[in-house]
Each structure stands twice: as C-alpha cells, then as structure tokens.
Amino acid sequence: MRIQSPSLSELHAFAVAARVGSYSRAADELAVTQGAISRAIARLEEHLGQTLFAREGRRSVLTPAGADYLAAIAPAIGAIEAASVAVRSRRPAQGLRVSVAPTLFSHWLIPRLPDFRARHPEVTLSFAPYQRDDALTAPDIDAWIRVGQPEWPPGIAADYLVGRDVVPVCRPADLDGPQAIRTPADLLAHPLLCHTHYPDNWQRWLAGVGCAHGPLRPAADLETVALLLQAVAAGLGVAVLQRSLLAPDIAAGRVAIAIDQPVSLNRGYFLCQPSARPPNPALRVWRAWVLGQAVATEG
Incomplete structure (x- = not known):
C-alpha cells in the first residue's frame, strides 16, 4: 500500500511553525536552519496540494486549509510524542x-x-x-x-x-621563612605524625628518597587520613600520605606537599x-x- 502521510520531520516543522508563527523561531526551537523549515513546509504543501501558510508582515499565519490540517494532525503528533516518552521511561534501571x-x-x-x-x-x-x-x-x-x-x-x-605514591605534607607556611622545608632532612626537625595502620610510611618514604636518619620518634599517630590532614593544617607536625588524596586540601590552601618526591609503595x-x-x-x-x-x- 502506498503511504499517503508525509514525513514526521515535515509535520514537526509545520506544527511548530504554526504554534510560534515564524519559520525562523521554529528553526531555533528545532535546532535546524530556517531554510530547512521552509523546505519541509514546501514539500508538505506540495504533497497535500494546499497552501498552509500566508504572510502577514513578519508573521506566518495559517490559511484555512492549514488550520484544518493542524487541528486534524495535532492529536496524532501528541500521541506519538507521549508514546515515545513512555517507552523511554520504561528502560530498565x-x-x-x-x-x-x-x-x-x-x-x-x-x-x-x-x-x-x-x-x-x-x-x-x-x-x-x-x-x-x-x-x-x-x-x-x-x-x-x-x-x-x-x-x-x-x-x-x-x-x-x-x-601507591606517597609524599610528605606540611602547612603552606612551613615552606617559607628562614626555617623553610627545603630538603627531606629538614622534615626531621618537625614533629612526625603517623598513620595508625601504616606506621612505616615515614621510614619507607625517607628510604625511598635516600635520606639517612636516626631512630624515628613519632609525635602522634592518628587513625585516618582526614585526622592527619587536620593535624597538619593545625600545625601539629608533618605527615606522609597518599598523593592522590590531597587535591581538595591543597586546593583549599590547608596543606602543601613539602617535598615533591613521591615514593611508590606496594x-x-x-x-x-x-x-x-x-x-x-x-x-x-x-x-x-x-x-x-x-x-x-x-x-
């Protein structure tokens, strides 16, 4: 059977232009060019053998035939849109x-x-x-x-x-002034804060960067990275932490990387x-x- 109906793109162009009264505004709404709207409506008029729009100044208004056609097809277009939305909403989560x-x-x-x-x-x-x-x-x-x-x-x-990669962190202020941290050995002049579950972080980082040291005497051990970062920001000492976890506190200016020499742990x-x-x-x-x-x- 030969299909008598026009394409949906032509029908959408016609319906939107009828609603907004302008080919250019219809083009903006449908994210196409004004020429595409004009050509679609011209094809529709040729298909139907009827003039659907007339010009009144800058507006495009429906002819009597256009108004009758819009009244006939608007419910069908709305039904197709509603059915499509309903089917999409039933996609399994x-x-x-x-x-x-x-x-x-x-x-x-x-x-x-x-x-x-x-x-x-x-x-x-x-x-x-x-x-x-x-x-x-x-x-x-x-x-x-x-x-x-x-x-x-x-x-x-x-x-x-x-x-895997760990680095020492300090307050930003610890990187300035006459006592500024410049080398790994400078860190040993500050209280060393340790992670309760990973007490060897300091020893492994110092060994990784080749910094000789005597017995390490931690000033405190804290159970979480969040607590260690708070302690460092408060000036209680320096800590060795995973580099990937530091971005928010560095961006906020609460802490800084003391020595940018990451050591990779297993x-x-x-x-x-x-x-x-x-x-x-x-x-x-x-x-x-x-x-x-x-x-x-x-x-």
Whole structure:
C-alpha cells in the first residue's frame, strides 16, 4: 500500500511553525536552519496540494486549509510524542551496589561522582557500609574499592586504581621563612605524625628518597587520613600520605606537599569483584569510568 502521510520531520516543522508563527523561531526551537523549515513546509504543501501558510508582515499565519490540517494532525503528533516518552521511561534501571573505603570515598570519589551520574544516568548507584575485613563475597554487593596489595585471594579480580605514591605534607607556611622545608632532612626537625595502620610510611618514604636518619620518634599517630590532614593544617607536625588524596586540601590552601618526591609503595586502592559472577552491564560501565578517573589522577 502506498503511504499517503508525509514525513514526521515535515509535520514537526509545520506544527511548530504554526504554534510560534515564524519559520525562523521554529528553526531555533528545532535546532535546524530556517531554510530547512521552509523546505519541509514546501514539500508538505506540495504533497497535500494546499497552501498552509500566508504572510502577514513578519508573521506566518495559517490559511484555512492549514488550520484544518493542524487541528486534524495535532492529536496524532501528541500521541506519538507521549508514546515515545513512555517507552523511554520504561528502560530498565541498572542497579549497582558498591562498598568503598571511607578515606578514598570522601577525599577522591565523591567529588567525581557528579561526572558519573551525568554520563550514566541509567545506572542506579548505591553504597554499602564499609567493613574493613570484608571477604569480598557478599551477594548484595557488586564491587568493592579496598586498600590492598597486588596479591588478592583466589576468585577475586582486582584492578589497581590510585594510592601507591606517597609524599610528605606540611602547612603552606612551613615552606617559607628562614626555617623553610627545603630538603627531606629538614622534615626531621618537625614533629612526625603517623598513620595508625601504616606506621612505616615515614621510614619507607625517607628510604625511598635516600635520606639517612636516626631512630624515628613519632609525635602522634592518628587513625585516618582526614585526622592527619587536620593535624597538619593545625600545625601539629608533618605527615606522609597518599598523593592522590590531597587535591581538595591543597586546593583549599590547608596543606602543601613539602617535598615533591613521591615514593611508590606496594599497596593502594583496588577495585575488586568476584571473578565467577555473571557479567553485570552496570559494573562494566562503572569499572570503565572509575579506571578512567584513576588514569586521569595519576597520569
């Protein structure tokens, strides 16, 4: 059967031009050129054998035939638009539940999550409570971001993200004046703050940059990176921390890198998942995005 109806592009051009009374305004609304609107309506008029618009000054107004045609087709155009919106809204949401180490979550991941939401609105992302000794097998969690070393238990697939490189941090004021920190040895004149779970950070960094030292006497040990950064900003001492976690505090002027000589340790943050689980499209999207963010951070 020969199709008698015109194309949707012609119908949209006609309907919008009729509503706004101008070919140029219709072109702006539909993000096409005025010439494209004019040609579409000319094809429609030729197809129907009727003049649909007449000029009145700068306005394009419907002829009686145009008004009758608009009244007949407007409900059909509206029905097509409504049906299309309804079908799109029924696209299945892709759920993803992730457990993330709190330090990386607050200092690195959260500022980047708006980018993920903008790029992948189809993925519903939720976060499970973090458990330090989680076996990485909970059935209601799709992936974990954990601190670890390259060797993971059998059945766990792990991708390195960030966190291997550590640097010493101080107050910005500690980099100026006659007592300014200039060399690794200068740091030893300041109180050394340590991470409770990684007390060897200072020793490993000093060894990595070739700085000889005597016995290290930490002034305090604190349990989280957030507390260490607060202590450094308050002038309580200097600390060795993962470089990838420092950007917000450096940008705010709270801390500064004391000596820009990163030392790479054999641990960092890894994206982990059970390798035997069925493929999860949302997890593939998340993995590609988070690895891209990691490359941008450490690249």
